[in-house]
Amino acid sequence: RKEVEQDPGPFNVPEGATVAFNCTYSNSASQSFFWYRQDCRKEPKLLMSVYSSGNEDGRFTAQLNRASQYISLLIRDSKLSDSATYLCVVNVGPTGNQFYFGTGTSLTVIP
Amino acid sequence: DVKVTQSSRYLVKRTGEKVFLECVQDMDHENMFWYRQDPGLGLRLIYFSYDVKMKEKGDIPEGYSVSREKKERFSLILESASTNQTSMYLCASSHHLIRGDDGYTFGSGTRLTVV
Numbered sequence: 001r002k003e004v005e006q007d008p009g010p011f012n013v014p015e016g017a018t019v020a021f022n023c024t025y026s027n028s029a030s031q032s033f034f035w036y037r038q039d040c041r042k043e044p045k046l047l048m049s050v051y052s053s054g055n056e057d058g059r060f061t062a063q064l065n066r067a068s069q070y071i072s073l074l075i076r077d078s079k080l081s082d083s084a085t086y087l088c089v090v091n092v093g094p095t096g097n098q099f100y101f102g103t104g105t106s107l108t109v110i111p
Numbered sequence: 112d113v114k115v116t117q118s119s120r121y122l123v124k125r126t127g128e129k130v131f132l133e134c135v136q137d138m139d140h141e142n143m144f145w146y147r148q149d150p151g152l153g154l155r156l157i158y159f160s161y162d163v164k165m166k167e168k169g170d171i172p173e174g175y176s177v178s179r180e181k182k183e184r185f186s187l188i189l190e191s192a193s194t195n196q197t198s199m200y201l202c203a204s205s206h207h208l209i210r211g212d213d214g215y216t217f218g219s220g221t222r223l224t225v226v
Contacts, residue, residue, distance in 0.1 A: 043220050
């Protein structure tokens with residue numbers, strides 16, 4: 001079983017729509033959670049961390065459900081510039097060498 | 112800003128050649144990583160290092176080796192390049208202990224084609 005699983009999509013949504021991605025993880029000892037964004041032919045970049053209480057950064061909201069072992073990313077009022085692949089990342093331990101990446105969810109925002 | 116610099120963006124090599132991919136970071140990170148990324152397979156860890164001269168195999172180390180002689184530099188070596196090593200190679204670094212918003216910082220990637 002994969003450590004981290006994501007729906008690969010693609011998600012094609014109109015501008016202004018709200019879209020949500022989910023990601024499940026298998027290791028209940030996982031400690032840190034992140035969403036990364038990767039543009040075509042570019043490197044992944046940290047979008048936001050995911051905190052236990054949930055957190056928001058502008059139009060982006062991240063939530064963690066430890067009981068069900070999933071994290072989510074909600075994007076409100078989608079912009080064309082949000083088109084990218086979103087990677088779910090889970091860190092299993094306290095040290096920075098136990099990251100597991102999902103394969104990514106592709107989002108295209110359509111005018 | 113944390114900078115992770117990979118020496119080449121695009122590289123074309125012949126089958127059987129020895130290939131060196133270089134990565135340098137300037138934030139005194141303890142951990143450094145080499146991944147390859149292929150369509151549909153996501154990021155796969157090749158090797159990582161948590162200290163100078165230390166290395167650990169990742170999920171797909173076969174056909175690769177690494178070198179970390181200095182803290183800021185982590186090199187990936189393809190001993191004898193093969194066509195199935197055509198891929199995007201990504202270097203990353205991180206602190207030893209993950210705190211708060213710490214995550215990985217990636218280099219801009221090297222797209223290697225083996226012909």
